[in-house]
Amino acid sequence: MATVNENYLKLQAGYLFPEIGRRRRQFQAGNPDAKVISLGIGDVTQPLAPAVIEAMHKAVDEMAQKETFHGYDDGGVGYEFLRRAIKENDYSARGVDIETDEIFVSDGAKTDIANMQEIFGLDNIVAVTDPVYPVYVDTNVMAGRTGPSAGTGTYEKIIYMPCTAENNFVPGPPAQRADLIYLCFPNNPTGAVVTAGELKKWVDYAKKHKAVIFFDAAYEAYISQADIPHSIYEIEGAKDVAVEFRSFSKTAGFTGVRCAFAVVPKQLKAYTKNRKPVELNPLWRRRHCTNFNGVSYISQRGAEAVYSTEGKRQIRRTIDFYMNNAKLIRETLSTFGYTVYGGVNAPYIWLKTPDGIDSWEFFDLLLTKAHVVGTPGAGFGPAGEGYFRLTAFGGTDDVKEALQRIKAVS
Amino acid sequence: MATVNENYLKLQAGYLFPEIGRRRRQFQAGNPDAKVISLGIGDVTQPLAPAVIEAMHKAVDEMAQKETFHGYDDGGVGYEFLRRAIKENDYSARGVDIETDEIFVSDGAKTDIANMQEIFGLDNIVAVTDPVYPVYVDTNVMAGRTGPSAGTGTYEKIIYMPCTAENNFVPGPPAQRADLIYLCFPNNPTGAVVTAGELKKWVDYAKKHKAVIFFDAAYEAYISQADIPHSIYEIEGAKDVAVEFRSFSKTAGFTGVRCAFAVVPKQLKAYTKNRKPVELNPLWRRRHCTNFNGVSYISQRGAEAVYSTEGKRQIRRTIDFYMNNAKLIRETLSTFGYTVYGGVNAPYIWLKTPDGIDSWEFFDLLLTKAHVVGTPGAGFGPAGEGYFRLTAFGGTDDVKEALQRIKAVS
Numbered sequence: 001m002a003t004v005n006e007n008y009l010k011l012q013a014g015y016l017f018p019e020i021g022r023r024r025r026q027f028q029a030g031n032p033d034a035k036v037i038s039l040g041i042g043d044v045t046q047p048l049a050p051a052v053i054e055a056m057h058k059a060v061d062e063m064a065q066k067e068t069f070h071g072y073d074d075g076g077v078g079y080e081f082l083r084r085a086i087k088e089n090d091y092s093a094r095g096v097d098i099e100t101d102e103i104f105v106s107d108g109a110k111t112d113i114a115n116m117q118e119i120f121g122l123d124n125i126v127a128v129t130d131p132v133y134p135v136y137v138d139t140n141v142m143a144g145r146t147g148p149s150a151g152t153g154t155y156e157k158i159i160y161m162p163c164t165a166e167n168n169f170v171p172g173p174p175a176q177r178a179d180l181i182y183l184c185f186p187n188n189p190t191g192a193v194v195t196a197g198e199l200k201k202w203v204d205y206a207k208k209h210k211a212v213i214f215f216d217a218a219y220e221a222y223i224s225q226a227d228i229p230h231s232i233y234e235i236e237g238a239k240d241v242a243v244e245f246r247s248f249s250k251t252a253g254f255t256g257v258r259c260a261f262a263v264v265p266k267q268l269k270a271y272t273k274n275r276k277p278v279e280l281n282p283l284w285r286r287r288h289c290t291n292f293n294g295v296s297y298i299s300q301r302g303a304e305a306v307y308s309t310e311g312k313r314q315i316r317r318t319i320d321f322y323m324n325n326a327k328l329i330r331e332t333l334s335t336f337g338y339t340v341y342g343g344v345n346a347p348y349i350w351l352k353t354p355d356g357i358d359s360w361e362f363f364d365l366l367l368t369k370a371h372v373v374g375t376p377g378a379g380f381g382p383a384g385e386g387y388f389r390l391t392a393f394g395g396t397d398d399v400k401e402a403l404q405r406i407k408a409v410s
Numbered sequence: 411m412a413t414v415n416e417n418y419l420k421l422q423a424g425y426l427f428p429e430i431g432r433r434r435r436q437f438q439a440g441n442p443d444a445k446v447i448s449l450g451i452g453d454v455t456q457p458l459a460p461a462v463i464e465a466m467h468k469a470v471d472e473m474a475q476k477e478t479f480h481g482y483d484d485g486g487v488g489y490e491f492l493r494r495a496i497k498e499n500d501y502s503a504r505g506v507d508i509e510t511d512e513i514f515v516s517d518g519a520k521t522d523i524a525n526m527q528e529i530f531g532l533d534n535i536v537a538v539t540d541p542v543y544p545v546y547v548d549t550n551v552m553a554g555r556t557g558p559s560a561g562t563g564t565y566e567k568i569i570y571m572p573c574t575a576e577n578n579f580v581p582g583p584p585a586q587r588a589d590l591i592y593l594c595f596p597n598n599p600t601g602a603v604v605t606a607g608e609l610k611k612w613v614d615y616a617k618k619h620k621a622v623i624f625f626d627a628a629y630e631a632y633i634s635q636a637d638i639p640h641s642i643y644e645i646e647g648a649k650d651v652a653v654e655f656r657s658f659s660k661t662a663g664f665t666g667v668r669c670a671f672a673v674v675p676k677q678l679k680a681y682t683k684n685r686k687p688v689e690l691n692p693l694w695r696r697r698h699c700t701n702f703n704g705v706s707y708i709s710q711r712g713a714e715a716v717y718s719t720e721g722k723r724q725i726r727r728t729i730d731f732y733m734n735n736a737k738l739i740r741e742t743l744s745t746f747g748y749t750v751y752g753g754v755n756a757p758y759i760w761l762k763t764p765d766g767i768d769s770w771e772f773f774d775l776l777l778t779k780a781h782v783v784g785t786p787g788a789g790f791g792p793a794g795e796g797y798f799r800l801t802a803f804g805g806t807d808d809v810k811e812a813l814q815r816i817k818a819v820s
Contacts, residue, residue, distance in 0.1 A: 003531035121413035
């Protein structure tokens with residue numbers, strides 16, 4: 001008799017974005033003439049950079065000729081040309097020494113973050129921020145590292161670290177033991193960033209407790225302030241304790257192209273139950289190459305073009321476009337009397353709901369009165385209650401229109 | 411203290427293809443003038459079909475305009491346009507009724523087969539053929555469904571079902587209990603196919619024992635004989651017991667483009683320990699959408715073009731090209747006195763090593779004397795000892811040259 005992985009049965013049924021979609025469709029069905037504007041889901045809207053388009057056309061042409069055809073990539077870890085461009089531009093240029101065989105190219109940061117936990121034991125204690133990107137938690141539930149649902153959108157055995165206005169949405173290390181720590185900066189959903197000094201405390205904690213940090217830097221391209229670290233490896237000693245995740249999705253609009261990478265330093269180790277150190281780079285290589293056959297050659301050539309002089313200039317223009325939206329949302333909502341966070345180093349604006357109403361109630365208010373869709377903070381965890389996320393990925397006219405409508409109902 | 415998944419430490423160090431690469435490089439270093447011909451690794455060499463190239467150029471152009479730009483796909487399960495083409499061409503056309511929401515588009519059949527086991531409990535007994543595609547076994551070792559290595563390239567707790575000349579390389583169901591059964595037809599590495607009657611026995615066994623069959627049909631496009639099933643769902647009742655894996659990699663040369671799909675029928679169930687049935691389609695949907703963000707839009711449009719009238723004609727021409735190589739290898743080696751299997755419904759030729767020498771010894775003989783690389787059967791499992799795999803994916807001139815050289819050393 002084939003049995004199921006019963007950990008899946010612990011998962012809470014109502015996932016955030018399907019519930020948002022359901023409410024939106026229900027409203028639209030009853031109000032077919034309403035023009036609903038979405039500042040909800042974090043998907044990009046602007047076209048790819050011309051340098052990327054050109055590189056992908058060239059790659060498609062190569063696939064049409066026997067002499068230049070490409071089959072499986074170099075062992076599934078990404079072509080050397082792309083890993084070298086990543087090393088030089090994302091790391092060497094910031095004074096960080098990462099080797100090409102510490103870089104694993106993949107189809108998405110979500111894939112990497114979801115799968116990385118597999119090379120770790122089931123006895124590790126997981127720590128996440130609250131609010132949190134749900135994938136960090138759900139994949140640990142599915143693997144069996146948690147207890148049952150605690151009834152409040154949380155699970156037993158996971159350490160939740162509240163991110164609040166009081167701690168500037170950046171928690172410090174917990175008092176208790178944590179073995180696998182998920183950090184995301186610039187943060188989705190709060191838009192908060194971490195300073196080098198704050199991140200150093202995490203690296204020190206991990207060193208002291210032999211913990212491993214999963215550092216999700218998918219939004220690093222949106223950092224506008226100087227002195228904010230773009231990589232955890234800018235912190236001394238981080239290569240001993242951290243895996244880093246990056247993506248071309250938000251950096252270069254690759255949500256439909258699929259290319260990302262993870263960095264697993266060769267000096268990074270975890271332990272057997274008998275405290276024998278084990279290098280994680282070869283363990284992840286085994287996982288990656290056994291379960292995966294590499295990223296599309298065409299996508300990899302597109303990603304390489306992101307690092308060309310033209311490519312860099314072009315993607316910067318698109319990021320500036322989104323960040324102008326962010327500024328507009330942030331500043332306009334402030335003038336309406338809203339308390340607003342984020343939007344300076346991230347494409348997310350995190351606002352306090354007015355008059356202390358709960359975040360789903362505010363969602364329904366904006367949907368039904370202003371015909372604007374956002375994301376209720378409670379969907380990201382209990383500490384997100386009373387907050388609301390807006391994204392800067394819309395068109396500027398839509399953003400302006402949405403803001404006027406929000407004003408009218410405020 | 412972060413601990414590792416100690417199941418990884420059970421994995422045997424020497425993986426087949428790296429070892430082949432090592433021996434080849436060593437020989438080439440000592441014999442720089444030798445022109446080595448590879449009939450070893452199963453990667454395609456012919457360019458993509460013009461219809462696919464045209465569709466991908468068009469898709470790249472769409473990504474360059476705001477109005478036609480595509481971000482995340484429909485929930486990560488593949489665009490409706492592709493799932494509909496799969497349903498109609500791969501299933502309806504063969505009289506099989508599969509719905510589009512039973513089809514999950516992915517980046518590779520290896521990815522799907524490697525990950526599918528995650529939705530099952532760790533107490534399931536796994537059965538594989540011997541010889542076997544190593545991914546089936548390794549992913550179950552990593553998950554913890556096996557004991558330690560049994561020292562002969564096998565692992566404790568796995569049921570190995572020998573494929574031999576006596577059973578025509580198609581084993582029947584085992585006498586003992588098996589819960590998760592991996593079958594691959596047309597088979598890699600033996601090139602064997604299964605008749606409807608033989609497959610029916612497996613479906614009946616799975617029904618009787620409430621087992622689940624993982625049916626890997628990555629090579630179905632190479633079937634040339636009538637009456638050989640292309641899909642397990644051609645067998646009555648199979649939708650109650652089987653998941654099917656398909657890929658565009660070998661069908662249409664997509665090894666560097668990345669697109670595949672898995673079929674999880676809605677009526678397929680496994681059980682809790684308390685024998686409560688659980689539908690697997692929503693469980694896999696949860697796994698797929700939590701850990702994965704969909705396939706490149708460009709690759710999906712390329713895959714759609716495989717089903718166009720022109721696309722079908724063009725990919726058929728390439729498959730015929732490979733299968734002519736297969737015929738040439740099979741028939742020529744027979745005239746040299748070799749005992750040869752496969753190569754009729756699969757791009758793999760499985761030959762008995764001459765004079766009973768072992769398969770790594772034959773590998774070294776061909777490499778050093780004929781400068782031809784193949785794959786030793788023992789690398790696929792103990793029952794592969796005394797056999798050798800050649801692939802039909804080379805150029806015809808190389809195949810002819812390799813055959814003449816093999817003749818000279820035979």
